[in-house]
Amino acid sequence: MKSIHIITTILLLSTWVAFGQQDKKAKDLLDKASTAFTNAGGIKASFSFTLENTKAKTNEAFIGTISMSGNKFLIETPDYTAWYNGVNQWVYMKATEEVNLTNPSPDETQMMNPAGILTGYQKGFNYKYTGAKTLDGKKVDEVELIPQKKGELKKIVIQLDRTNRLPVSIYLQNTNGMNNRVKIAKYQTNLQFPDNLFSFNKSKYPNAELIDLR
Numbered sequence: 001m002k003s004i005h006i007i008t009t010i011l012l013l014s015t016w017v018a019f020g021q022q023d024k025k026a027k028d029l030l031d032k033a034s035t036a037f038t039n040a041g042g043i044k045a046s047f048s049f050t051l052e053n054t055k056a057k058t059n060e061a062f063i064g065t066i067s068m069s070g071n072k073f074l075i076e077t078p079d080y081t082a083w084y085n086g087v088n089q090w091v092y093m094k095a096t097e098e099v100n101l102t103n104p105s106p107d108e109t110q111m112m113n114p115a116g117i118l119t120g121y122q123k124g125f126n127y128k129y130t131g132a133k134t135l136d137g138k139k140v141d142e143v144e145l146i147p148q149k150k151g152e153l154k155k156i157v158i159q160l161d162r163t164n165r166l167p168v169s170i171y172l173q174n175t176n177g178m179n180n181r182v183k184i185a186k187y188q189t190n191l192q193f194p195d196n197l198f199s200f201n202k203s204k205y206p207n208a209e210l211i212d213l214r
Contacts (some may be wrong), residue, residue, distance in 0.1 A: 001036060003167070023127055023128040023129050024145045025129040026127040026129040026144075027127065028142055029129065029141050029160055029165070030127065030143060030158075031168065032160075032165045033158075033160050033165045033167060034143055035165075036164060036165040036166050037073065037166065040166070040187070040189040040190065041067045041069075041189060041190040041191065042067070042068070042189075042190065042191035042192055042193050043066075043067070043068045043069075043187060043188065043189055043191065044065060044066070044067045044068075044069075044187075044188040044191055045065065045066050045184050045185075045186060045188070046064070046065050046184070046185045046186045047061065047063065047064055047065070047066060047183060047184045047185065048060065048061060048062070048063045048182070048183045048185065049063070049064065049077075049180070049181070049182050049183075050177075050180070050181045051180055052178070052179040052180070052181070052184075053177060053178055054177040054178075054179065055177040061079070062077055062078055062079065063078075064076055064077035064078070067191075067193060067197065067198075068196070069193050070086075071084075071086055072084055072085055072086050072193075072195075072198040073198065074197055074198055076086060078094075079093070079094055079095065080092060080093050080094060081094075083197075083198050083199055083200050084104070084125050084198060085193040085195070085199045086198075087103065087200040088101060088102070088103060088199070088214075089101070089102050089104050090199070090200035091105070092205060092208060095206050097205070097208045098208065098209050098211055099200060099205070099208050099209065099210045099211065100211050101210060101211065101212045101213060101214060102212055102213045102214060103214045105150050107111075109198050110183065114156075124148050124149060125145040125146060125147055125148060125149060125156075126145070126146045126148055126185055127144065127145045127146070128143070128144055129141070129142070129143055130142045130143065130144050130157075132162075133159060135159055135168055135169055135182075135183075138161060138162075138168065139161075139163075140159040140160055140161055140162060140168060140169070141160050141162060142157060142158070142159050142160075143157070143160070144156070144157050144158075145157075146157065152174050152175055152176060153172065153173075153174055153175075154173045154174055155172075155173050156170065156171065156172050156173075156177050157169075157170075157172055157173075157184075158171075163189075166184075166187055167190045168183065168184050169181065169182070169183050169184070170182045170184075180191045
Protein backbone atom coordinates (compact mmCIF):
# COMPACT_ATOMS: atom_id res chain seq x y z
CA MET A 1 0.00 0.00 0.00
CA LYS A 2 2.79 2.42 0.84
CA SER A 3 4.37 1.92 -2.55
CA ILE A 4 1.11 2.73 -4.31
CA HIS A 5 0.87 6.01 -2.43
CA ILE A 6 4.42 7.13 -3.15
CA ILE A 7 3.90 6.30 -6.82
CA THR A 8 0.71 8.32 -6.85
CA THR A 9 2.19 11.12 -4.78
CA ILE A 10 5.51 12.40 -5.90
CA LEU A 11 2.92 12.71 -8.50
CA LEU A 12 -0.72 13.34 -8.11
CA LEU A 13 -1.29 16.36 -10.40
CA SER A 14 -3.36 15.52 -13.47
CA THR A 15 -6.10 17.58 -15.14
CA TRP A 16 -6.33 21.35 -14.76
CA VAL A 17 -7.93 24.46 -16.31
CA ALA A 18 -6.90 28.09 -15.76
CA PHE A 19 -8.56 30.99 -14.04
CA GLY A 20 -7.80 33.87 -11.73
CA GLN A 21 -4.93 36.24 -10.99
CA GLN A 22 -1.78 34.52 -9.79
CA ASP A 23 0.55 35.63 -7.00
CA LYS A 24 3.62 37.16 -8.68
CA LYS A 25 6.04 36.29 -5.85
CA ALA A 26 4.85 32.69 -5.87
CA LYS A 27 5.28 32.49 -9.65
CA ASP A 28 8.78 33.96 -9.44
CA LEU A 29 9.77 31.37 -6.84
CA LEU A 30 8.30 28.47 -8.82
CA ASP A 31 9.98 29.70 -12.00
CA LYS A 32 13.34 29.83 -10.19
CA ALA A 33 12.79 26.34 -8.75
CA SER A 34 11.96 24.97 -12.19
CA THR A 35 15.10 26.57 -13.63
CA ALA A 36 17.21 25.24 -10.75
CA PHE A 37 15.97 21.71 -11.42
CA THR A 38 16.69 22.01 -15.13
CA ASN A 39 20.18 23.39 -14.56
CA ALA A 40 21.01 20.72 -11.97
CA GLY A 41 21.39 18.04 -14.67
CA GLY A 42 21.38 14.48 -13.32
CA ILE A 43 20.07 14.50 -9.75
CA LYS A 44 20.10 11.98 -6.92
CA ALA A 45 18.19 12.76 -3.75
CA SER A 46 17.38 10.97 -0.51
CA PHE A 47 13.85 11.44 0.81
CA SER A 48 11.43 10.46 3.53
CA PHE A 49 7.80 9.78 2.74
CA THR A 50 4.90 10.00 5.18
CA LEU A 51 1.32 8.88 4.53
CA GLU A 52 -1.22 10.30 6.97
CA ASN A 53 -4.73 8.84 7.16
CA THR A 54 -6.71 11.50 9.03
CA LYS A 55 -9.84 9.33 9.20
CA ALA A 56 -8.15 6.29 10.70
CA LYS A 57 -5.67 8.52 12.58
CA THR A 58 -2.70 6.49 11.39
CA ASN A 59 0.69 7.34 9.89
CA GLU A 60 3.04 5.30 7.73
CA ALA A 61 6.55 6.35 6.81
CA PHE A 62 9.57 5.12 4.90
CA ILE A 63 12.76 6.45 3.33
CA GLY A 64 14.23 6.09 -0.13
CA THR A 65 16.29 7.59 -2.91
CA ILE A 66 15.38 8.94 -6.34
CA SER A 67 17.71 9.39 -9.31
CA MET A 68 16.48 11.67 -12.11
CA SER A 69 17.68 12.65 -15.55
CA GLY A 70 15.23 14.61 -17.69
CA ASN A 71 11.96 12.68 -17.60
CA LYS A 72 13.66 9.41 -16.57
CA PHE A 73 13.89 8.24 -12.99
CA LEU A 74 14.76 5.44 -10.60
CA ILE A 75 13.08 5.26 -7.18
CA GLU A 76 14.45 2.88 -4.55
CA THR A 77 12.75 2.15 -1.21
CA PRO A 78 12.87 -0.73 1.30
CA ASP A 79 9.67 -2.23 -0.20
CA TYR A 80 9.90 -1.59 -3.93
CA THR A 81 11.96 -0.23 -6.80
CA ALA A 82 10.55 1.73 -9.75
CA TRP A 83 12.22 2.49 -13.09
CA TYR A 84 11.03 4.76 -15.92
CA ASN A 85 13.07 5.03 -19.13
CA GLY A 86 10.92 7.57 -20.94
CA VAL A 87 8.52 4.96 -22.34
CA ASN A 88 8.11 2.01 -19.98
CA GLN A 89 7.71 1.90 -16.22
CA TRP A 90 8.59 -1.11 -14.08
CA VAL A 91 7.65 -1.46 -10.41
CA TYR A 92 9.30 -4.32 -8.54
CA MET A 93 7.65 -5.39 -5.27
CA LYS A 94 10.23 -7.04 -3.06
CA ALA A 95 7.75 -8.96 -0.89
CA THR A 96 6.13 -10.77 -3.83
CA GLU A 97 8.99 -10.60 -6.36
CA GLU A 98 6.54 -9.27 -8.95
CA VAL A 99 7.34 -6.62 -11.53
CA ASN A 100 4.47 -4.62 -13.06
CA LEU A 101 5.30 -3.22 -16.50
CA THR A 102 3.18 -0.30 -17.75
CA ASN A 103 3.20 2.55 -20.26
CA PRO A 104 2.12 5.45 -18.02
CA SER A 105 0.63 8.61 -19.45
CA PRO A 106 2.71 11.82 -19.61
CA ASP A 107 0.69 13.23 -16.68
CA GLU A 108 1.34 10.13 -14.56
CA THR A 109 5.08 10.09 -15.19
CA GLN A 110 5.25 13.84 -14.62
CA MET A 111 4.03 13.22 -11.10
CA MET A 112 6.63 10.56 -10.38
CA ASN A 113 9.38 13.11 -10.87
CA PRO A 114 9.42 16.16 -8.54
CA ALA A 115 10.46 18.21 -11.55
CA GLY A 116 6.97 17.53 -12.89
CA ILE A 117 5.41 19.48 -10.06
CA LEU A 118 7.72 22.37 -10.87
CA THR A 119 6.29 22.56 -14.39
CA GLY A 120 2.74 21.39 -13.66
CA TYR A 121 1.94 24.56 -11.76
CA GLN A 122 1.97 26.41 -15.07
CA LYS A 123 -1.41 25.00 -16.01
CA GLY A 124 -4.48 24.59 -13.85
CA PHE A 125 -3.34 25.85 -10.45
CA ASN A 126 -3.86 28.99 -8.48
CA TYR A 127 -0.80 29.62 -6.36
CA LYS A 128 0.23 32.00 -3.62
CA TYR A 129 3.26 32.75 -1.49
CA THR A 130 2.55 31.82 2.13
CA GLY A 131 5.71 33.16 3.73
CA ALA A 132 9.22 32.43 4.93
CA LYS A 133 9.44 29.33 7.15
CA THR A 134 12.02 27.17 8.88
CA LEU A 135 12.20 23.43 8.17
CA ASP A 136 14.64 21.33 10.20
CA GLY A 137 16.70 24.46 10.84
CA LYS A 138 16.76 25.41 7.16
CA LYS A 139 15.26 28.65 5.84
CA VAL A 140 12.65 28.02 3.17
CA ASP A 141 10.03 29.86 1.15
CA GLU A 142 6.58 28.29 1.09
CA VAL A 143 4.18 28.29 -1.87
CA GLU A 144 0.67 26.87 -1.84
CA LEU A 145 -0.96 25.51 -5.00
CA ILE A 146 -4.73 25.02 -5.27
CA PRO A 147 -6.06 23.02 -8.25
CA GLN A 148 -8.64 24.94 -10.23
CA LYS A 149 -10.61 21.81 -11.04
CA LYS A 150 -12.27 19.96 -8.18
CA GLY A 151 -11.03 16.45 -7.61
CA GLU A 152 -9.25 14.26 -5.08
CA LEU A 153 -6.36 16.70 -4.70
CA LYS A 154 -7.16 19.60 -2.36
CA LYS A 155 -3.86 21.46 -2.30
CA ILE A 156 -0.09 21.17 -2.59
CA VAL A 157 2.35 22.97 -0.32
CA ILE A 158 5.92 23.26 -1.59
CA GLN A 159 8.80 24.49 0.54
CA LEU A 160 11.85 25.70 -1.39
CA ASP A 161 15.37 25.99 -0.04
CA ARG A 162 16.30 29.68 0.01
CA THR A 163 19.89 28.84 -0.96
CA ASN A 164 19.47 26.73 -4.09
CA ARG A 165 15.68 27.05 -4.74
CA LEU A 166 15.24 23.28 -4.88
CA PRO A 167 12.20 21.77 -3.09
CA VAL A 168 12.86 20.30 0.35
CA SER A 169 9.26 19.43 1.19
CA ILE A 170 6.20 18.64 -0.93
CA TYR A 171 2.90 18.13 0.92
CA LEU A 172 -0.27 16.90 -0.80
CA GLN A 173 -3.59 17.25 0.99
CA ASN A 174 -6.41 15.16 -0.45
CA THR A 175 -10.16 15.34 0.04
CA ASN A 176 -10.27 11.65 1.07
CA GLY A 177 -8.17 12.29 4.17
CA MET A 178 -5.05 10.57 2.77
CA ASN A 179 -2.33 13.22 3.01
CA ASN A 180 1.23 12.70 1.80
CA ARG A 181 4.50 14.47 2.49
CA VAL A 182 7.85 14.01 0.79
CA LYS A 183 10.83 15.59 2.56
CA ILE A 184 14.07 15.69 0.60
CA ALA A 185 17.08 15.53 2.87
CA LYS A 186 20.00 15.71 0.45
CA TYR A 187 20.63 16.50 -3.22
CA GLN A 188 23.52 15.48 -5.46
CA THR A 189 23.49 17.41 -8.73
CA ASN A 190 25.21 17.43 -12.13
CA LEU A 191 25.55 13.64 -12.12
CA GLN A 192 26.03 11.46 -15.19
CA PHE A 193 23.80 8.37 -15.30
CA PRO A 194 23.98 5.50 -17.83
CA ASP A 195 20.71 5.05 -19.73
CA ASN A 196 20.30 1.47 -18.49
CA LEU A 197 19.98 2.75 -14.91
CA PHE A 198 16.37 3.67 -15.70
CA SER A 199 15.29 0.28 -17.06
CA PHE A 200 14.52 -2.98 -15.28
CA ASN A 201 17.29 -5.56 -15.72
CA LYS A 202 15.86 -9.06 -15.53
CA SER A 203 19.29 -10.62 -14.98
CA LYS A 204 19.54 -8.87 -11.61
CA TYR A 205 16.16 -10.27 -10.53
CA PRO A 206 16.16 -13.84 -11.89
CA ASN A 207 13.26 -14.97 -9.69
CA ALA A 208 11.00 -12.00 -10.42
CA GLU A 209 7.72 -12.55 -12.27
CA LEU A 210 7.18 -9.92 -14.97
CA ILE A 211 3.53 -8.86 -15.36
CA ASP A 212 2.96 -6.93 -18.56
CA LEU A 213 0.05 -4.50 -18.04
CA ARG A 214 0.58 -2.44 -21.17
